[in-house]
Amino acid sequence: MTSNAELFARAQKVIPGGVNSPVRAFGSVGGTPYFVTHAKGPHIFDAEGRQYIDYVQSYGPGILGHAHPKVIEAITTAAAKGTTYGAPTEAEIVLAEMVVDRIAGLESVRFVSSGTEATMSALRLARGATGRDKIVKFAGCYHGHADALLAAGGSGVANQGLSGCDGVTAGAVADTIVAPYNVVPEIDNTVAAIIVEPVAANMGLVAPAEGFLQGLRDACDAAGALLIFDEVITGFRLSHGGAGEYFGVTPDLWCFGKVIGGGLPVGAFGGPWELMQHLAPLGGVYQGGTLSGNPLAMAAGRATLELLDHAAHTQLEATAARLADGFTQVLNQAGVDAQAPRVGSLVGLFFGNTLPTNFDEAQALAENGVYPKIFHGLLSRGVALAPGAYEALFPSLSHTDAIIDQTLEILAQAAVDLR
Numbered sequence: 001m002t003s004n005a006e007l008f009a010r011a012q013k014v015i016p017g018g019v020n021s022p023v024r025a026f027g028s029v030g031g032t033p034y035f036v037t038h039a040k041g042p043h044i045f046d047a048e049g050r051q052y053i054d055y056v057q058s059y060g061p062g063i064l065g066h067a068h069p070k071v072i073e074a075i076t077t078a079a080a081k082g083t084t085y086g087a088p089t090e091a092e093i094v095l096a097e098m099v100v101d102r103i104a105g106l107e108s109v110r111f112v113s114s115g116t117e118a119t120m121s122a123l124r125l126a127r128g129a130t131g132r133d134k135i136v137k138f139a140g141c142y143h144g145h146a147d148a149l150l151a152a153g154g155s156g157v158a159n160q161g162l163s164g165c166d167g168v169t170a171g172a173v174a175d176t177i178v179a180p181y182n183v184v185p186e187i188d189n190t191v192a193a194i195i196v197e198p199v200a201a202n203m204g205l206v207a208p209a210e211g212f213l214q215g216l217r218d219a220c221d222a223a224g225a226l227l228i229f230d231e232v233i234t235g236f237r238l239s240h241g242g243a244g245e246y247f248g249v250t251p252d253l254w255c256f257g258k259v260i261g262g263g264l265p266v267g268a269f270g271g272p273w274e275l276m277q278h279l280a281p282l283g284g285v286y287q288g289g290t291l292s293g294n295p296l297a298m299a300a301g302r303a304t305l306e307l308l309d310h311a312a313h314t315q316l317e318a319t320a321a322r323l324a325d326g327f328t329q330v331l332n333q334a335g336v337d338a339q340a341p342r343v344g345s346l347v348g349l350f351f352g353n354t355l356p357t358n359f360d361e362a363q364a365l366a367e368n369g370v371y372p373k374i375f376h377g378l379l380s381r382g383v384a385l386a387p388g389a390y391e392a393l394f395p396s397l398s399h400t401d402a403i404i405d406q407t408l409e410i411l412a413q414a415a416v417d418l419r
């Protein structure tokens with residue numbers, strides 16, 4: 001049997017850091033990543049034959065759990081007919097119709113291959129449609145790795161045009177304003193769009209304060225700017241109709257990813273026709289993709305969304321509540337200051353006795369040194385959380401009450417080491 005350490009050493013010889021996305025390298029928790037051989041439902045299995053209850057679920061796409069038979073069947077059936085054509089298919093129409101049906105206010109949608117592409121393209125569209133250059137994002141919100149969205153932020157005041165990443169030029173972020181989450185920024189008529197995670201799920205889980213999203217809506221309306229909800233995590237997870245339905249605030253543009261691809265590479269962005277008509281071939285905002293609307297990906301997305309009915313969302317929320325309440329209770333009983341905040345079916349985990357409302361507060365808790373200990377305490381006992389304190393927990397529909405309870409028993413054992 002090849003060990004995880006051997007695979008990691010081999011990987012590091014041919015892949016930067018041994019991984020194809022940085023958080024997977026265990027840099028912030030220490031140790032060696034587990035290399036996955038297969039997964040089923042709530043479980044993931046590594047190269048050493050270990051089984052883990054998995055709360056990573058690919059950071060969101062695994063809302064049904066791993067390898068759901070309906071999704072596998074859809075992908076297999078599609079694959080047998082050819083994997084990509086470079087010509088339109090009915091499968092794209094079907095998935096687009098499902099998205100349009102679910103999201104009130106969204107009339108038209110374009111499929112891409114990642115969440116990064118979705119946000120990048122939505123920003124271009126917003127700038128093209130408004131004829132304005134500036135965008136506002138919030139510190140601690142992640143929108144993928146397009147240059148303009150890798151601006152530095154994190155302090156308590158809005159700042160502008162600072163690169164947050166080597167290789168991102170000052171020019172690329174010159175029109176990006178980074179503001180603190182949960183404070184409605186003052187914007188003027190140079191701003192094309194405000195982009196926001198309606199529930200921030202990339203700085204742990206930070207809920208929008210009462211009135212924050214409506215405040216953004218009002219600020220955008222007053223300035224003639226567009227409001228973009230980055231629903232790459234919240235979409236098709238938070239509720240049937242997404243964050244707009246959940247909070248009663250309708251953005252101008254939506255970005256999707258993760259769940260919408262059923263585990264295959266899919267992103268999407270959409271909005272009303274008035275805006276979407278600016279996209280090529282109808283309008284002057286260019287956007288395209290060789291594998292966009294890929295038939296396997298469309299089939300996986302369709303199979304996934306078909307299973308996500310209202311009952312599924314009710315079940316997922318109950319599962320999330322059992323997990324979040326259980327985490328808080330078990331850790332507190334063990335004398336550990338911790339809270340597992342929950343918004344709908346989204347769950348976070350912070351080690352402290354207050355809940356953060358913005359990036360500075362989230363960062364102080366995420367960097368307090370407790371997370372790596374609980375991470376390894378759980379991993380060594382068969383529960384996999386994300387290898388980083390800034391990630392949410394992703395229970396799936398395959399996480400039964402028994403699986404959650406098993407998780408909590410393991411947590412109680414791991415918590416002993418924290419005292």
Ligand SMILES: *Cc1c(COP(=O)(O)O)cnc(C)c1O
Pocket residue numbers: 113114115116117119142143144145197202230231232233257258267
């Ligand atoms: C994951 C994520 C993205 C980026 O999606 P990729 O598919 O990784 O490019 C964008 N926005 C949010 C909110 C995300 O969580």
